[in-house]
Amino acid sequence: MKPLPPTPALNDLFRLLPDRVAAVLERSAGLDDSAYLHWESLRHRKPPGGLSDREWWFALKWRRSSAAVRVPLLRATNDTPLTYTRHARVELGVSKMDRLLAGRQALPQAAANPATRDQYLASSLMEEAIHSSLFEGAVSTREAAKDMLRSRREPMNRDERMILNNFRAMERLREMAAAPLSLEGILELHRILTDGTLDDPGQAGRVQRPGEVRVDVIDHRVNRVVHTPPPAEQLPDRMAALVEFANAPDIENSQYLHPVIRSILLHFQLAYDHPFYDGNGRTARALFYWSMLHRGYWLAEFFSISRLLYRNRRPYELAYQQVESDAQDATYFLIQQLEVLDQAVAELFAYVERKGRAQLSLRRRLVDRGDLNHRQLALLDHALRRPEAEYTHDSHATSHRISGVTARTDLLGLVAKGWLRQVRVGRRVHYLPIDQLEARMQQPDP
Structure with missing residues (x-):
């Protein structure tokens, strides 16, 4: 991706087009800005009648500036403050998150039910851990x-280690969410995320120091630098400001900052400051989750943003460049991330509904087979789809966040019904679906 050049500044309107200022500003209120186009997109489109492409841009910039909010504490390398516009797409996006994630709308019963929520939580933690690593x-x-996460086996290479680290970091985030953020907490997360994956292990859990060569953000597809982070000498002050921003109240100095906006901007700023030798993106996304949970959006732990970013990374990467090239206007990043969140929540609800239908269908088929708990039903559903699967006490315990004793009881119960068989692998017992499991489940219990 080619770096975006700076957009034309609003001050240029008065300097370059002094005779057109009044006409341009008069048109600004009536222009459609629903798409919130960046200059690089806008200049290739046909402008409204009576305006040149630059006049169209200046008119929109004037309108945006009148609705701009300066974000306290966050700034660019040149001290340009981070801002965002009170745009309809931002306001609609955060309103939807309030309804969907903070419990103000009916939630999927399975995710809200303590009896089944741990199954969905374990699955979501795995999805985020895997895709955050694949993205990097x-x-x-x-x-x-x-399979590695469920069985709790040791990773076999650096890539698997990165995935395991992400899983452990997501679990740690849940423990940290109740407390304020600290620099030590950020360093701990980075240490967990990068353990055993860095060429220089001494870089884990510490920011880059003055005098060290900063690590540029490079688009390796074209071998081009797309972002040069601030000098290491600025990092102590920047990290302190980031922590202060993360912990600030929603209303400060008579200005309200929506918690979801704060969480997204925390994600952006950590990635912009790029304080670590490696692992900045993973740490930034982890801080987003911490902030969402800390501010009461408890359903955030059930979805994965990294899965969507991995599928379609270009809009995510482009949004960073749009912000930096347009005088730190974070609206581009907010709109992009709110769209990701909207899709992630929709996929979560669809997943829970799909799993619920599958288990209901399975329950109906097993109605005369005796009592099965929701964990056993989930395992049988998985075994019907994956007849080659193997299960252990550890894998079942991890999938449902239960004790090893409870996992063993579940599995032995399915063995007793004749639906799983036991095989010994070394010193461990594995449980495998029997051949023709579906046909066997139609028969009376042994």
């Missing part, structure tokens, strides 16, 4: 990565 270049299949 780890190489693994989703099924192989899930």
Whole structure:
């Protein structure tokens, strides 16, 4: 991706087009700005009648500036403050998150029910851990990565180590969410995320120091620098400002900052400051989750933003450049991330509904087979779709966040019904679906 050049500044209107200022500003209120186009997109489109492309841009910039909010504490390398516009797409996006994530709308029953929520939570933690790592270049299949996490086996290479680290960091985030953020907490998360994956292990859990060569953000597809982070000498002050911003009240100095906006901007600023040798993107996304949970958006732990970013990374990367090239206007990043959140929540609800229908269908088929708990039903549903799967006490315990004793009881119950068989692998017992499981489930219990 080619770096975006700076956009024309609003001050240029008065300097370059002094005779057109009044006409341009008069047109600004009536222009459609619903798409919130960046200059690089706008200049290739036909402007409204009576305006040149630059006049169209200046008119929109004037309108945006009148609705701009200066974000306290966050700034660019040249001290340009981070801002965002009170735009309809931003306001609609945060309103939807309030309804969907903070419990003000009916939630999927399975996610709200303590009896089944741990199954969905374990799955979501795995999805975020896997895709956050894949986004940063780890190489693994989703099924192989899930097998490693479920079975709790040691990672076999650096890529699997990165995935395991992400999983452990997501679990740690849940513990940290109740407390204010600290610099030590950020460093701890970075240490967990990068453990055993860096060429220089001494870089884990510390910011770059004055005198060290800063690590540029490079688009490796074209071998081009797309972002040069602030000098290391600025990092102590920047990290302190980031922590203060993360912990600030929603209303400060008579200005309200929506918690979801704060969470997204925390994500942006950590990635912009790029304080670490490696692992900045993973740490930035982790801070987003911390902030959402800390501010009461509890359903955030059930979805994965990295899965969507991995599928379509260009809009995410482009949004960073649009902000930096347009005088730190973070509206581009807010709009992009709110769209990701909207899609992530929709996929979560669809997933829970789909799983609920599958388990209801399975329950109906097993209505005369005796009592099965929701964990056993989930395992049977998985086994019907994956007849080659193997289960252990550890894998079942991890999938449902239960004790090893409870996991063993579940599995032995399915063995007793004749639906799983036991095989010994070394010193461990594995449980495999029997051949022709579906046909066997139609028969009376042994």
